[in-house]
Amino acid sequence: MTTKHGKILSYIESLPVGEKISVRTIAKQLDVSEGTAYRAIKDAEMKGLVSTIQRVGTIRIEKKRKESIENLTFSQIVNIIEGDVLGGSKGLDKVLNKFIIGAMTEDAMIRYITKGSLMIVGNREPAQKLALENGAAVLITGGFDTSHEIVELADRLELPLIKTSYDSFTVATMINRAMTDQLIKKEIMLTEDIYTPIEKTDYLTTENTVMDYRRLNEKSGHMRFPVVNKQKRLVGIVTAKDVIGKPDRMSIERVMTRNPFYARTHMSVASVAHTMIWDGLEVMPVLADDLTLKGIVSRQDVMKAMQSAQRQPQMGDTIADQINQLLEISESEENGVVYKFPVTPQMTNSVGTISFGVLSEVISDAVYQFLTFMDKRNAVVEQMNLHYFKMIQMGSEIVIEPKVFDMGRKSARLDVNVYAENIPVAKAVLVCQIMQRT
Missing domain, CATH: 1.10.10.10 (Winged helix-like DNA-binding domain superfamily/Winged helix DNA-binding domain)
Structure with a gap:
């Protein structure tokens, strides 16, 4: 019902x-x-x-779907290169394994053709036929058409035959970019990836008593338990402080905390961490769409997930990864720890100065590393006020000098000065959340 x-x-x-x-x-x-x-x-x-x-x-609003980029299909290739399908449309859902540029003779080409690959070639029908006969799809560049015989072959073998107006180099660059995006491993972690399912979760019901809590506490060693009703819907959460001084026979429903914070499986680990930090929560129940209990997520689970994401190897670099690789720690006798960053052409805007977004990311990354250096973990920038004094030119090296002016149990405030050639060029004030083991 x-x-x-x-x-x-x-x-x-x-x-x-x-x-x-x-x-x-x-x-x-x-x-x-x-x-x-x-x-x-x-x-x-x-x-x-x-x-x-x-x-x-x-x-x-229209619900945004989480796009899967685990497999790049020929159908996606058609969209990427703005191509037209000449034949073999039944094979558009097949997965692309690799692409080959057919800038060689047919005899030399044969050794590189494999099933599931894409042959990028111009108006060379023998090469097109050779690729199709050996299980490869064909992409014809330069806007050229092909013969009816090649189209029929592609339809019969169910291998896509695509044409595009772009040249081979441009097409290869576009496809390579799409495949690089596919290889970026640091995806957004969701609660469903880390929570403890209900089968392994200890919980209490509204019919239980304080004595039941104490028994469960002795058995599991935990101090916080979700409380559910007969339909397994979350109605509260009970902790050690709720039962202190309460008689054993008192109902859990009378001592529990009602309307507790909870997580959903589709929520990001970062958003769950944000709630846990600022509200001092050690455990959050995880609920299904009908508000029934699916399990719990603990602060320890969140910390492990965030640390694992930071250590995960990269096969395709994002801008943030490139910044992280270029940022170098250094020591200054006057100012202690500072960070140096070279401004490369990729990091600039159309007028040859560092992009404002890149500068923000560089400062954020320097602050992450600085707080880690101070034995803190999992810092998240909550707020940044950045003031840009002078243009930072391509080819220059900037020095980032972070200083903590207020440190609490849950947050830190930092003052960051940015220099180029010993001249102040920017200044930022950051507020960060800090997640520590308790």
Whole structure:
């Protein structure tokens, strides 16, 4: 039987994109309380179904799907190179393994052709035929067409035959870029990747007592447990401080903390970490769409995940990775630890000075490394105020000098000076979250 919460979510999902919704309207149309409607709308916002815009209200938006780039198909290649499919359309869903540029004779070419590969070639029909007969798709560059015989062969073998107006070098660069994106390993980690499932989770029910908590505490060694009702829906969380001085026979429902923070499987580890840090949480329940308990995620799980992501090897470099590789730590007698960064052509804008976004990333990276150097872990920039005094030219080397002027248990504030040729060129003030083992 569909719950009221599920019914509201289904209704919201059925609305056209751009439709404005409100708590009062949904409560009236679906005959539910405004509290139930409000919770469902907030849940829809977390799922990416609606968005709240200031001075406009809450509107239905198109849900963004998490794109999978694990496999690059010929269909995606067609979109990347703005190509036209001449034949073999049934094979567009096949996966591309590698590409070859056919700038050689047919006899020399044969050793490089493998099944699942893509032969990039001009208006050379013998080479096109050779590639198709050996299991490779064909991409014809320069906007050339081909014969009816080659098209029929591609259809019969179900191997894509594509043409594009770009030249071979441009096409190879575009495909290589797409394959590099495919190889970037540091993906956004979600809660579903790290949480402990309910089968391995200790929890209590509203029918349990304080004595049941104490027994479970002795058995597991943990001090925080989710509390669920008969339908396994989360109703609260109970900790050691909740049961101190309470009689053994008292119901857990009377001592638990109601409406606790919780996570969903689709939430990023970073967003969960943010909540845990600022609200001092050690454990967060993980819920399904119908609010039933799926498991828990602990602060320890979050820390391990973030540290693992930082250590993960890269097969394709992002801009952030390139910055990290170029940033060098140095020591200054006057200022202690400083960081040096060379401004390469890739890091500049159209007028040859360092991009504002790159400078922000360089400063953030220097601060991460600086806090790690100070034996802190998993710093996340919460706020940055960056002031750019002078243009930083391509080919110059900048020196980043971070200093902590306020350090707390959960956050740090830093003052960062940036120099080029010993002249101040920028200054930033950063507020960072800090996650430490407790």
